[in-house]
Structures are given as C-alpha cells and as structure tokens.
C-alpha cells in the first residue's frame with residue numbers, strides 16, 4: 001500500500017525506484033550527512049539497496065525506520081525525507097528524523113513536513129509519545145524541534161562515538177496530549 005499525505009506545499013509519499021539517484025545525491029552532500037547515521041558520499045548502489053529494503057517495510061512496524069519522500073507539490077521534485085521508527089519495546093512511542101537537500105533548506109519545509117507526519121503519528125497510529133535525538137551542535141535540527149514544540153528533556157554528555165569523536169546529544173519529546181493542545185491553538 002502506498003503512503004501518501006499532503007501539506008500546502010508538499011507531498012509526503014512512499015519512495016519509488018526512480019528516486020534513487022536524487023536520494024544518493026543529497027545524502028552525498030557532506031553538510032547534509034554531517035550529523036546523520038550515514039557517511040558521504042552515499043553511492044547509487046547504496047541508495048538502491050536502501051530503497052529496496054524500504055519498499056518492503058510497512059509504516060509503523062516496531063523497530064523499523066520508515067522513510068517518507070518529500071516532494072514539492074508544484075514541481076514534483078524530491079527535496080528530502082522525513083522518517084519515523086516505532087520503538088520496538090514501546091509500540092505507542094516513536095522516534096523521528098528529517099533531512100532536506102541543501103537548496104531547499106531555510107524555506108520552512110522541515111517544519112511543514114514534520115508537522116504533517118506528527119499529525120499522522122498521533123491521529124492515525126494513535127501514538128502516545130514522540131521523541132527525537134539530535135547532536136547538540138546541530139542547530140538547524142534543534143530549531144526545527146523547538147519550532148515543532150518538542151520539549152528538551154535531556155542532554156547526554158559524550159554519549160556516542162560518532163564520526164571519529166565523542167558527541168553529546170539532546171533528547172526531545174512531546175506527548176499526544178501536548179501535541180493536540182498545541183495544534184488546537186494553531187492559527188489556521
């Protein structure tokens with residue numbers, strides 16, 4: 001079954017085979033990969049393998065990340081992705097992530113896309129809590145999470161050996177009740 005959500009400017013959809021080249025391209029940008037779990041360059045072969053595994057993943061399967069393609073409604077261009085993983089041991093909780101190709105950053109697309117994904121997580125998957133973990137130096141990610149209303153719940157000091165050094169991470173989270181209250185107060 002195809003995944004499909006929409007926002008004012010974006011289409012959030014399942015990845016397709018034809019996305020592999022563009023996916024490899026933005027994942028190969030060192031600035032985009034800097035705080036992420038893959039290394040640049042990210043080859044076309046890696047992209048094809050990744051999308052092949054993803055095509056067999058059902059959204060909401062505990063323990064499995066589900067990556068959602070972000071397509072510009074106007075031009076049809078693939079500009080990045082957002083993702084979620086329902087926790088293996090806590091199936092009413094999920095972790096989220098997001099990535100945009102550099103030319104499309106600073107346009108509000110991350111907040112727009114992730115807001116729609118969070119609505120889906122709370123309204124359709126009936127989750128109780130959503131969390132995100134980001135490097136303390138990843139200011140763009142921190143800003144997106146705070147704009148979305150997630151609460152900074154902790155700073156984990158030198159908790160991960162990441163790309164050749166110890167890194168510290170923030171844990172952010174929001175409860176379903178908090179998300180609903182916040183969305184009810186949003187201006188239309």
Ligand SMILES: CC(C)(COP(=O)(O)OP(=O)(O)OC[C@H]1O[C@@H](n2cnc3c(N)ncnc32)[C@H](O)[C@@H]1OP(=O)(O)O)[C@@H](O)C(=O)NCCC(=O)NCCS
Nearest residue numbers: 032098099100105106107108109110111134140141143144
């Ligand atoms: C994190 C990322 C998705 C943000 O995307 P974006 O589309 O630029 O974010 P938005 O345009 O929705 O901006 C949201 C807020 O973040 C701010 N922001 C964006 N990039 C920023 C940066 N580099 N430094 C500081 N703030 C930044 C915006 O100004 C905006 O703030 P405002 O609401 O006060 O105006 C993007 O920078 C990215 O893909 N980075 C590489 C991948 C990554 O690290 N992902 C996160 C892993 S946890």
